[in-house]
Amino acid sequence: MSYVDRVLEATKAKNANEPEFLQTVEEVLNSLRPIVENDDKYEKAAILERMVEPEKVHMFRVPWVDDNGKVQINRGYRVQFNSAIGPYKGGLRFQPNVNLSIIKFLGFEQTFKNSLTGLPIGGGKGGADFDPKGKSDAEVMRFCQSFMTELYRYIGIDVDCPAGDMGVGGREIGFLYGQFKRITGRYEAGALSGKGLSYGGSLGRPEATGYGAVYYADEYFKSTGGSLKGKKVSVTGFGNVAWGVCKKLTEYGAIPVTISGPDGYVYDEEGINTEDKIAFLLEMRASNRNEAKMYLEKYPNAKFVAGERPFGKVKADIYMPCAMQNEIRIEEAKAIVAEGTAKDVIEVSNMPTTNEAMKYLQENGIIMQASKAVNAGGVACSSLEMTQNAEHLPWTTEEVDARLQPIMRGIFQNCKNAAEKYGCPGNYVAGANLAGFQKVADAMLEQGLV
Numbered sequence: 001m002s003y004v005d006r007v008l009e010a011t012k013a014k015n016a017n018e019p020e021f022l023q024t025v026e027e028v029l030n031s032l033r034p035i036v037e038n039d040d041k042y043e044k045a046a047i048l049e050r051m052v053e054p055e056k057v058h059m060f061r062v063p064w065v066d067d068n069g070k071v072q073i074n075r076g077y078r079v080q081f082n083s084a085i086g087p088y089k090g091g092l093r094f095q096p097n098v099n100l101s102i103i104k105f106l107g108f109e110q111t112f113k114n115s116l117t118g119l120p121i122g123g124g125k126g127g128a129d130f131d132p133k134g135k136s137d138a139e140v141m142r143f144c145q146s147f148m149t150e151l152y153r154y155i156g157i158d159v160d161c162p163a164g165d166m167g168v169g170g171r172e173i174g175f176l177y178g179q180f181k182r183i184t185g186r187y188e189a190g191a192l193s194g195k196g197l198s199y200g201g202s203l204g205r206p207e208a209t210g211y212g213a214v215y216y217a218d219e220y221f222k223s224t225g226g227s228l229k230g231k232k233v234s235v236t237g238f239g240n241v242a243w244g245v246c247k248k249l250t251e252y253g254a255i256p257v258t259i260s261g262p263d264g265y266v267y268d269e270e271g272i273n274t275e276d277k278i279a280f281l282l283e284m285r286a287s288n289r290n291e292a293k294m295y296l297e298k299y300p301n302a303k304f305v306a307g308e309r310p311f312g313k314v315k316a317d318i319y320m321p322c323a324m325q326n327e328i329r330i331e332e333a334k335a336i337v338a339e340g341t342a343k344d345v346i347e348v349s350n351m352p353t354t355n356e357a358m359k360y361l362q363e364n365g366i367i368m369q370a371s372k373a374v375n376a377g378g379v380a381c382s383s384l385e386m387t388q389n390a391e392h393l394p395w396t397t398e399e400v401d402a403r404l405q406p407i408m409r410g411i412f413q414n415c416k417n418a419a420e421k422y423g424c425p426g427n428y429v430a431g432a433n434l435a436g437f438q439k440v441a442d443a444m445l446e447q448g449l450v
Contacts, residue, residue, distance in 0.1 A: 003036055003037055003042070003048070004029050004033050004037060004048070007048040007049055007052065008025070008026060010049070011025055015101075015104075018101035018105075020104075020105040020325060020326075021101045021102075023326075023351065023355055024105045024108055024109055025052050025108065026355060027355050027429075028108070028433045029048060031429065031430035032048075032433060032434065034423055035434060035441075045444070045449070047441050051108075051437075051441075051444075052108070054080060054081045054082075054104065054107060055081065055082060055083060056080040057077075057079050057080075057100075057104075058079070058080070058126075059076070059100065060075070060076045060077075060150040061073060061074075061076070061150075062074040062128055062143065062147050062150070064142045064143045064145075065142060066139050067136055067139055072143075074128050074129055074143070074147075075128060076150060077128065078124065078126035078154055078155075079104055079107040079124060079125055080107075080124045081104075081108055081110065081111050084444045085439060085440060086114070086120035086122045087122060087157070087159055087160055087161060088121075088122045088123065089110070089121035089122060089160070089161050089379060089382065089383065090106065090107060090114075090123060090124040090163065091165030091168065092125075092126045092127050092128075092162045092163070092164065092176075093106070093126070093165040093166045094127055094132050094167030094172065095131060095167050096131045097129070098128060102127075103125050104125075105351065106125035106350055107123055107125035110123035110124060111436070112372050112432070112436030112440070113372040113375070113376045114376075114379055115435075115437075115439045115440050116373055116411045116414065116415075116432060116436045118410065119380060119383045119407075121161075125165075127165065127167075127168075128143075128147060130147075132168075132172065133288055134288065137171065141175045144172055144175035144176045145178075147176065148175075148176045148179035148180050149183065151176075151180075152179070152180050152184060155180075155192075156191050157188055161191060161192065161193060161382070162176075162192055163193040163194045163379070164193075166239075168194075169240070170194065170196055170201075173194045174195070174196055176192060180192065189389040190385075190390060193382035193383075193386060194385075195385070197394075200385075200389050202382075202384060202385035202395070203395065205381050205382070206240060206244070207248075208378050208380065208381030208382075208400075209240070209241045209375050210240070210242070210243060210245040210248060210348070211244050211247075211248045211377060211401070212374075212375070212376065212377015212378065212380065212404055213241075213245055213248075213320065213346065213348045213375055214228070214244075214245060214248035214249055215408035215409060216369070216373065216408045217318075217320075217346050218409075219412040219413070220346075220412055227252075228249065228252040228253060228254040230253060230254070231254045231255070231318055232254075232255050232257050233245075233249055233256045233316060233319075233320055234256075234311070234314055234316035234319045234320070235256045235259055235320050235321075236265070236310065236323045236327060237260060237261070237322040237323035237324075237349065238260070238261055238281050238284055238285065238292055240285065241348055241378075242323070243278065243281040243282060246259075246273070246281065250273040250274075254318075255271040255273050257269060257271055257316060259281070260309055261292030261293075262291075263291050263292055263293055263306060264304060264306040265292060265305050265308060265309055266296065266302050266304050267303045267310065267314050268302040270301070277299065280299075311327070311328055311333075311335055312334070312335020312337075313335065315339070315341045316341060317344070318342060318344045318345075320345075320347075320348050321352035322349050323349050323352070325349065325350055325351045325352060327349065327353070328345070328352055328354065328357045328361075329356075332357065333353075333357035333361045336366065337361065337366065342366065344366065345361060345368050345369070346374055347371035348371060348374055348375050349371060358429065362427070362429075368427075368428065368429050369429070370428060370429040370431075370432040372433075372436065376407075376411055377407070380407045381400060384404070411432075412428075414435040415432045415435055417431070418432075418434040418438070419431030
């Protein structure tokens with residue numbers, strides 16, 4: 001049995017009840033075979049065994065009181081996965097479905113994503129099974145203060161710098177940072193990113209994930225002699241990331257034609273590509289209704305399809321999933337291939353494609369771009385926020401964007417070069433894993449058995 005197969009078998013046995021974590025481990029490790037099975041130094045140093053095991057896992061109770069005076073209990077997490085190249089860095093996710101498997105999958109992916117940015121940041125992730133939707137500001141504040149009362153022990157500018165993720169926006173970061181400052185007695189701005197502009201946040205951060213994804217996509221199409229201009233793009237989600245993707249796609253002349261939510265998807269054949277339509281996405285997000293069909297209240301000529309996702313249901317040149325993990329399953333993959341228009345799936349949300357679906361798409365001529373590469377603009381900008389905090393100097397939006405663009409374009413080139421170097425040209429998913437792994441693995445080897 002090969003080294004990769006032995007590690008996969010052991011990891012599955014040890015983490016049998018963590019399907020999301022096992023999914024990403026299987027996808028990543030299988031693509032690393034060209035490196036680790038042609039040089040026994042990785043096996044001798046047990047690099048893969050160490051990589052799939054988090055350095056630290058913190059799981060804790062979060063008690064808080066709702067507006068009716070009733071005590072509520074949630075479970076909080078912070079998984080500090082790998083610090084070989086820098087302090088842990090990764091978001092906090094507040095959603096009812098958050099569990100250890102999801103946080104571990106996100107932390108594992110974050111390790112490679114952060115490596116791809118070229119910045120000195122390690123991988124971590126955290127969150128809680130708390131749903132901020134429908135909660136009052138006072139309830140969210142009480143929850144965040146209780147959450148941080150435990151989390152503060154494990155974070156800091158040279159240890160771990162959490163950011164926002166799904167369910168954790170500017171409001172939540174503000175409450176979390178206020179409690180961190182209150183407990184520690186220090187104005188340690190770099191301990192959290194995604195902060196408000198009045199207390200150390202960065203211009204350009206809200207747009208960074210969506211904009212960065214489009215910069216990556218633009219670099220990819222340039223490498224093929226093509227362009228984004230005129231291409232119809234099916235986007236899922238309608239939150240911050242989808243908004244940024246639609247906004248920047250429009251600037252490049254592409255035409256986003258869909259958004260989606262838990263209730264179904266919207267198809268706007270004319271394009272979600274005008275200033276007022278893109279601005280309305282922000283209103284939809286701020287409404288806390290979490291309904292894509294709200295779009296039709298202002299643009300009734302669009303079409304709403306309840307209970308479905310747009311994959312293979314609309315004519316699009318590119319699919320850019322921006323919502324949740326495992327949006328594209330084997331059924332959606334078959335529909336995309338059968339519809340026949342799309343040639344590219346550019347993942348933006350974390351792990352939006354199941355391994356089975358990804359294999360089917362690639363075998364049927366669809367070019368896949370890995371989320372860990374495509375969506376790295378968010379964490380890259382978070383790291384840039386930390387740099388500004390360390391300098392005690394804010395940068396302009398133009399300065400931030402001027403740093404973000406070469407990072408994202410460099411990520412694509414590194415993925416492309418790694419795929420070619422290790423014998424899988426055109427497989428950008430494998431290229432992302434190979435390029436991300438190499439830097440982390442080299443650092444781990446040089447630091448000894450830790």
